Amino acid sequence: MSQGHIENRANPAFYVLLICLVVMSAGPIVLMLANSFKLNVDITSPTASLFFMPTLQNYETALCEFLPYEPEHLRRCDPTFGRALVNSLIISLVSTALTLILGCMAAYSIVRFRFMGRDTASFTTLIMRMVPPAVLLVPVFGIWNEQFGLDGTRSGIILVYVAMNLPFVIWILQSFIVQVPIQLEEAARIDGAGPFRVFFLVVLPLIKPGLAAAAIFTFRVAWNEFLLANALSDRNSRTVPVTIVNSITEYNIDWGVIMATGMLLAIPPILFTFFASRQIITGMTAGAVKG
Amino acid sequence: MNIQAANRLTPYMFLAPAAAVMIIALLYPIGYMVYASFLDWNPSQRIGEAEFIGLRNYINLWNSDSFWESFWVTIRFAAFVVSIEMFIGVGLALLLDRQLRGMAVLRTIFILPMMIAPIVVGLMWRYMYHPQVGVFNRWLNNLGFDTIPFLGDSSWAFASVVIADIWQWTPFIFILALAALQSLPSSALEAARVDGATGWQQILYIKLPLMLPVLIVTCLLRLIDAFKVLEVILVMTNGGPGLSTEILALRISRTASEFRQLGEAAAMSNYLLILLMVITAIMFVYTRLNDARLARIRAAGAKAAQAEEEAV
Numbered sequence: 192m193s194q195g196h197i198e199n200r201a202n203p204a205f206y207v208l209l210i211c212l213v214v215m216s217a218g219p220i221v222l223m224l225a226n227s228f229k230l231n232v233d234i235t236s237p238t239a240s241l242f243f244m245p246t247l248q249n250y251e252t253a254l255c256e257f258l259p260y261e262p263e264h265l266r267r268c269d270p271t272f273g274r275a276l277v278n279s280l281i282i283s284l285v286s287t288a289l290t291l292i293l294g295c296m297a298a299y300s301i302v303r304f305r306f307m308g309r310d311t312a313s314f315t316t317l318i319m320r321m322v323p324p325a326v327l328l329v330p331v332f333g334i335w336n337e338q339f340g341l342d343g344t345r346s347g348i349i350l351v352y353v354a355m356n357l358p359f360v361i362w363i364l365q366s367f368i369v370q371v372p373i374q375l376e377e378a379a380r381i382d383g384a385g386p387f388r389v390f391f392l393v394v395l396p397l398i399k400p401g402l403a404a405a406a407i408f409t410f411r412v413a414w415n416e417f418l419l420a421n422a423l424s425d426r427n428s429r430t431v432p433v434t435i436v437n438s439i440t441e442y443n444i445d446w447g448v449i450m451a452t453g454m455l456l457a458i459p460p461i462l463f464t465f466f467a468s469r470q471i472i473t474g475m476t477a478g479a480v481k482g
Numbered sequence: 483m484n485i486q487a488a489n490r491l492t493p494y495m496f497l498a499p500a501a502a503v504m505i506i507a508l509l510y511p512i513g514y515m516v517y518a519s520f521l522d523w524n525p526s527q528r529i530g531e532a533e534f535i536g537l538r539n540y541i542n543l544w545n546s547d548s549f550w551e552s553f554w555v556t557i558r559f560a561a562f563v564v565s566i567e568m569f570i571g572v573g574l575a576l577l578l579d580r581q582l583r584g585m586a587v588l589r590t591i592f593i594l595p596m597m598i599a600p601i602v603v604g605l606m607w608r609y610m611y612h613p614q615v616g617v618f619n620r621w622l623n624n625l626g627f628d629t630i631p632f633l634g635d636s637s638w639a640f641a642s643v644v645i646a647d648i649w650q651w652t653p654f655i656f657i658l659a660l661a662a663l664q665s666l667p668s669s670a671l672e673a674a675r676v677d678g679a680t681g682w683q684q685i686l687y688i689k690l691p692l693m694l695p696v697l698i699v700t701c702l703l704r705l706i707d708a709f710k711v712l713e714v715i716l717v718m719t720n721g722g723p724g725l726s727t728e729i730l731a732l733r734i735s736r737t738a739s740e741f742r743q744l745g746e747a748a749a750m751s752n753y754l755l756i757l758l759m760v761i762t763a764i765m766f767v768y769t770r771l772n773d774a775r776l777a778r779i780r781a782a783g784a785k786a787a788q789a790e791e792e793a794v
Contacts, residue, residue, distance in 0.1 A: 205577075205578075208577070209578075209584070209588060212574070212588070212592075213588065213591055215649070216591055216592055216594065216595055216649070216653065217591050217594065219595075219606045219607070219610060220594060220595075220598070220606070222606070222609075222610070222617065223602075223605075223606050223609070226609070234615060235614070235615050292499075293499045293500040293503060294500060296496045296497070296499065296500065297496065297497050297499075297500035297501070299496055300492075300493040300494075300496035300497040301497070303493075304492065304493035304496075306490075306493040306494065309493070312497060315504075315509075316504075317762075317766065318759075318762060319508055320762075321706045321758045321759070321761070321762045322508070322512070322755070322758075323709060323710040323712075323731055323754065323758070324710070324712075325710070325712055325730075325732075325734045325735055325751065325754070326512070326515065326734070326751040326754060326755055327508075327511055327512075327515075328734060328735055328738050328747070328751075329515050329518055329734075329738055329747045329748045329751060330510075330511035330512065330514040330515040330518065330748075331511060332525060332738065332744060333514065333518065333744070334510070334511055334514055337528060350503070350506075350507050351507055353503055353507070354504055354506070354507030354508040355507075355508070357500055357503060357508075358504070358508075361500065386489075386492045386496075390496070411597055414599070415598075415599035415600060415601065417599075417600070417601050417713050417716075418712060418713065418735060421739075422738075422739070432599055432713075435601055435602075435605065436601060436716070436717065439605070439608075439717060446609065446615065449605065450605070453599075453601070453602040453605045453606070454602075456599050456601070456602055457599060457602050460594075460597035460598055460599070461594060461597065461598070463597065464590060464593050464594055464597050465590060468586070468589060468590040468593055471593055471597070472589065472657055472661070475654070475657060475658065476657070476658060476661040
């Protein structure tokens with residue numbers, strides 16, 4: 192039995208399979224990264240090769256607004272992307288922070304207290320998880336500009352994102368809060384701490400891994416979302432996904448620049464993945480397995 | 483007295499902010515959408531000016547061939563994507579569930595496709611499928627084959643979209659299946675091994691049945707998500723050619739923003755919502771039943787242990 196195990200471990204076929212899998216899942220991303228460093232001539236030339244002169248031109252075009260110097264190849268600096276990047280950052284960071292604060296409080300109340308409406312709250316949360324963003328499109332058209340007056344503002348987009356992410360965050364955090372030993376909270380309460388102090392000073396520090404996972408997922412949704420941002424933003428509040436889709440026209444695509452902007456949009460999630468893959472996996476399994 | 487009242491209010495104080503946001507920006511819009519689906523409404527009108535037309539939007543959709551085509555494209559897409567992903571994902575998990583060096587790195591790389599923006603995923607695949615520039619057709623050309631219109635022909639386009647989704651989401655199933663595998667009770671596997679079960683027997687009779695509850699929930703979650711896919715397809719084909727890749731979510735968005743029929747888009751959203759509600763209900767009932775079953779087994783086990791103790 193143990194011999195079989197050793198045999199399997201040494202089996203080179205497994206390592207071949209592993210390498211194939213890695214190439215398949217990382218290949219398209221690497222390809223895009225490589226293309227973002229190519230000139231359009233190199234991308235479209237029929238004799239594509241692995242060897243090319245890497246250039247930062249595409250990134251310079253996209254980020255020209257933030258550069259201290261004037262890139263030579265540009266006749267005019269188009270600030271669209273730079274502005275969108277700032278918008279995206281503000282919108283995702285603020286909405287992530289708000290979602291986490293509201294979400295962990297709500298999750299705590301659902302897990303730790305028995306009160307009237309608790310089941311309704313928990314059930315509604317579960318149901319709301321499945322609502323696709325496309326379904327919110329029509330009402331958002333009407334409500335956000337007619338009633339809230341938030342059309343075209345960053346706050347409008349933030350409001351949608353917070354509401355959209357809350358159910359998921361509440362669901363994930365519930366499974367982490369349940370695991371906090373209740374004795375700790377009772378001890379703190381006996382020492383005279385009020386419910387809010389118990390929550391912020393005892394519970395929150397203990398569910399840090401859960402908060403990290405929830406933060407990554409929320410940020411990812413807000414950072415990547417296109418449909419509602421497209422409906423709600425105007426020229427000044429456009430986010431990066433919206434500008435990318437706008438620059439894809441049917442026939443004439445500036446592949447180099449668009450790959451560079453796509454890469455810039457992909458960098459934060461990629462960084463998260465490399466630094467916090469453990470939290471992401473915990474979050475994913477907690478969300479699915481402990482329903 | 484005062485303190486007691488405060489205590490009773492505490493849970494509501496914790497819940498209130500989140501509840502307020504969800505009611506204002508989620509429940510209310512959905513109610514608004516249900517109302518809008520009874521209107522003939524275009525974006526240049528205020529909602530008060532829109533004409534009330536009862537169920538006509540729903541009836542029009544019901545009788546519209548292109549709506550049904552989108553509907554079946556959606557169902558086909560979800561069915562293909564979920565079944566293929568389940569097959570590959572679970573298979574890989576069973577295959578790779580051993581102490582391999584570099585497993586952590588592998589999992590990290592696997593998560594990447596899910597974390598990247600769907601827009602960017604669509605962009606990548608659109609580039610790779612491109613008739614002249616794309617890598618696939620370049621390889622085909624270099625090998626002496628004809629160019630394949632990956633996104634230009636309706637059946638190829640559908641397959642291409644499915645492949646992109648499989649690339650992006652198989653890791654999700656792989657990771658959940660692997661987590662389920664690694665939390666299986668080792669005693670059961672040990673017992674099977676002692677009894678001389680072969681690898682296949684272990685998988686068929688022990689591992690898969692024990693993983694089943696997690697697998698079903700995973701499958702349903704993935705199914706719900708498959709109905710939400712929109713951006714990848716929007717970037718790759720924008721629903722075309724014809725209606726071959728126009729799934730419902732995409733059709734809703736196009737009806738609202740290109741054809742400016744908000745009432746009809748709302749009615750369509752409601753159909754989609756009803757469909758998803760059914761799947762969610764199945765998932766909910768299933769997890770409840772499963773929990774009840776586990777509780778019963780645990781109770782029976784406890785009772786048996788107690789009886790044994792008493793007998794001793």
